[in-house]
Amino acid sequence: MSNNARKIAYDIIYDVKYNKAYSNISINKAFNKNTIDNREKGFVTELVYGTLSRLIYLDYQIEQFLDMRASKLSKQAKTVLEMGFYQLEFMDSVSDFASVDESVKLIKKVDNRSAGIINAVMRKRVKEGKAEYTDKISDKAKSLSIEFSISEYIARRFLKIYKEEFTRQLLSSMLEKPSLFIRLNKLRSTEAELFENLEQQDIYSKKNDIIDSAYEISGMKNIGSNPLFVKGGFVIQDLSSMLAVKALNPLPGDTVLDICSAPGGKSFYIADLMENKGQLDSMDISEHKIQMLKKRAVELGIDIINTRVMDATVFNEEMTNRYDKILVDAPCSGFGIIRRKPEIRYKSYEDVNQLPEIQYQILSNASKYLKDTGSLVYSTCTLEKKENIEIVDKFLENNKEFYLEEEPKELYPHIHNTDGFFIAKFKKDINKSV
């Protein structure tokens, strides 16, 4: 693989680590800017996600081979070493020689003064083999943090919420590649057309048992140029996201509010289940993301969506008692989608501690927009109880006219083959409160 591909990967990793960029957005930008073939794209994607997903573990390994304090390394040198160590341990397609040689070439482009140290550390690692990680640190959270490359804060929270064995299984599954699900958009295509498209491209698909328009697929390359995808015949959507919509049970003719809707995955499925009949108000605080939603809705052939940029924490009197069904897919810490967004692995208490208040405020406002016999779904893509069941309990405590229609669902990657997710379905019954 060329040094150009490694330089592209380096720029993305550096941007995510030091400029707070988002990995998925940075990768897309880099692929649009540079002309690289599909094989190189695959290599860059693996190197970026792999390295970013294992930073704490890789830094631990690097330290075992360094003759100086890691804090003395330049940011560039540290990043090149992390990429180099990742290739040595986790990329079978790259020889040890290439890992060392290409790392030295790369550092010469970005910080020539560190070339000697990179060369020495990489060679020492090749000669001696990886340092065995033994569970020698007595603090369990610290130890899990290194082993599974997750912030100590998240490790500590998971250990508080789950048993140790469950936490290990969960963290281990969060280092694996997520399954890919697509959903047929019946407004633009049919199952027969979808199957023909998948067959032509040698893509294996398995129909899902619960969501009849969902298929788990493997072997999809370069989805952006798939003609059926481009014309809106199918979308990529995790099963967990579809299950949240299914819980809401939108029907043709309903008046529905999706209050944190952008970039639109759930709104599009709501519209599909409504057979594009009725009214769907899709709101979000982000103007940019609402624009993305609008554009994709047109491609998908949906015309029942009214978009609005709105801060859902601010109560809007005009919307009182207006909707049959409301989805609150709240902004959250995202601990359930760590496999897709590796930067979430390193979140700290300060990054997430404000969220429960915002979530509760949004849920509380949304509940007032519901008609007297309406249904409301609260969902998040996190596994943090403070953002899930504790919000639900507080809401029920303060809103006696609401009850849970079914037990809230928690979904886990290693059990359900989905993102980590939480879904609670409430029913409003004003007679209950009197």
Ligand SMILES: C[S@@+](CC[C@H](N)C(=O)[O-])C[C@H]1O[C@@H](n2cnc3c(N)ncnc32)[C@H](O)[C@@H]1O
């Ligand atoms: C989990 S995402 C929603 C994903 C979306 N439902 C989908 O399926 O594509 C949460 C969304 O909440 C939005 N958000 C954050 N704070 C908000 C607020 N105060 N009011 C409204 N939307 C907000 C974010 O912009 C983000 O798009």
